[in-house]
Amino acid sequence: MDLFSRIRDQVAIVGIGHLPFAKEIGRPISDTAIEASQLALDDAGLEAENVDGIVMYELEKTHEVTIARGLGVENLGWWDKITYGGGASCATILHAAAAIASGVATTVLCIRARNRGSKAARPWAQERELVTDDKALHVPWGLIRPVDVIGMWAHRHMLVHGTTREQLGNVAIAARRHANRNPHAMMHERKLDMETYLGGRVIGYPLTLYDCCLETDGALACVVTSAERARDLRQKPAYVHSGAQASGPNPTHLANYNTPNMETTAVPCARQLWERSDLKPKDMDCAQIYDAFTPLVILGLEDYGFCARGEGGPFTEGGRIELGGDLPLLTSGGGLSEAYAHGFNLILEGVRQIRGTSTAQVGGCTSVLVTGASGVATSALVMRGD
């Protein structure tokens, strides 16, 4: 029996909300999470008393019961946190869906609040405390920051497949052009052209400033409920058509850049995702591919089956990944140019595309792929409209 049919198109995202993104949000993180959740409930036309679940990232610094109390939730009947940073993004929706499909919850908030505050939010700045587990295999050799490790992936892709800096630049520029249309994007007013891109200072060879995501405070939330309830609510539902989490056989924290055929953790995730889906990559009207760094997007195009291994670079050419192209990517500006909230903003943008309310709206969009961070144990989602 295909038990995933209990989730497929039977659960929907019915509300979204977020606070203005900022370099420093300047308020307690719990307050921002509560306020974003209230916005998402308002958007759905639901009340706090309808909520009985909360799912968050494990790196989230808020407490479920503090949020519940602040909102006025009467009782939570489901909560969990999911590990592996941005790998958790789409998994929050999948866990909400599993709770709903198995009768444990009816209406679940998925939340991502990020507030770097006065302390460094970048954990590698405190590596002396953190060199444990897999990290002991690479941190002492200088692969310290995520950008160092993703740089190795990028360099290998360039060497083996001939990927060029201009192709990485196509990703950064597509994201920026979409951000320029999105008043909520941190980079809304800043243009980026190829000359500027190529002149960016090196952050971790071969990656430069514009290959790297922003550093952003923010608070975002989604409301997830059954398709049956969704039909009575205010917004056009974004149905959870497929979803998957995957670790792959030998995951290490980002640093498995020497896998056979350059396969990231997204490969087993994609396999599961499409197995559970009636839709295929060719059916996607746009894709929000996790973009902590530009090469992850090129790898993601390959991993999720939009092109063969090594063809991700050429795929980005000729406007193909921009609005009007075959597969617009990162239509809100993504982590590169809208805000870096460990991928949760990509989920909200997926919902907007299904609703038809994106500022870079793909005409007639009915199917969207959203992915979490690859390299770490990850997750992905296919949303569809009616």
Next chain:
Amino acid sequence: MDLFSRIRDQVAIVGIGHLPFAKEIGRPISDTAIEASQLALDDAGLEAENVDGIVMYELEKTHEVTIARGLGVENLGWWDKITYGGGASCATILHAAAAIASGVATTVLCIRARNRGSKAARPWAQERELVTDDKALHVPWGLIRPVDVIGMWAHRHMLVHGTTREQLGNVAIAARRHANRNPHAMMHERKLDMETYLGGRVIGYPLTLYDCCLETDGALACVVTSAERARDLRQKPAYVHSGAQASGPNPTHLANYNTPNMETTAVPCARQLWERSDLKPKDMDCAQIYDAFTPLVILGLEDYGFCARGEGGPFTEGGRIELGGDLPLLTSGGGLSEAYAHGFNLILEGVRQIRGTSTAQVGGCTSVLVTGASGVATSALVMRGD
């Protein structure tokens, strides 16, 4: 539609395993988690390659992918961590069940490894760093350790309901007598009588040494799969008949001892648990009620509906909660006398009772209640046999 019917008796615990409990286990925590998981798989007659999910407590200090790699799991398709200390215990099984019932995973390991190592594992010993959130409401006033707060619950119960120290002692002595039958229990060889109990030194008034759980290192695991697969496996399945998580309307970290009618977070948990269950409290052949401190057991008897509010003390009298009595409690010795692993050992003991393999076996046992820590957002489980 009763969606919980997708879980009820459709998912089962099919394997259990744990390492010998110790005051100091003396080995890396990941190694112990991997070894306990392997024991649970061996017990079930399954291989690592069958596993596609891991669920743990949020306070767990291990990484899912490290355990998966160490065991030889090919790919994880579900993982999460659940907050609120011992409140998470039964929720691990519930989340595994939801994953299985909704087709996201087929065979899930639930794990609890605790390794206090050379560092103090008692976080209140580092309170200067930890006075955040709700704790700011009570820690500065001297309610620092869990025992301080549970002492307030106990004292109120004594004042309002006339509960006696002897009644608390009945809980400690029942747990100890059961531990005396269990060769794995830390207190296997140590007897406890009422005179010794009453002479225990005060830890947090009115609670004394024998009202408090042990401090133990340990590693424990369960394997959860569908009832359909369970029928082909080695052990008699312990079916997940009902399960619930609950936060209640106004949860604060243990410190809500002034709730109306002394209701803990277990009250909404119990309501949901029994609503989802064909069985009722009177059908339970034994109960493993979370016992970080003896008063939690007396409150638990009331909260889970075995007796009315205030009658938990008298309920413990006349051998009623010991083997041979109406409702044997903590038949492995529990957190008080077997080991303190934030309640995960209570789940393993529930499975043994269903299998008929406990060292304090209740004759003809087919139904067991297991509960998580009350006071914090919590969880509970009803298991049944064939």
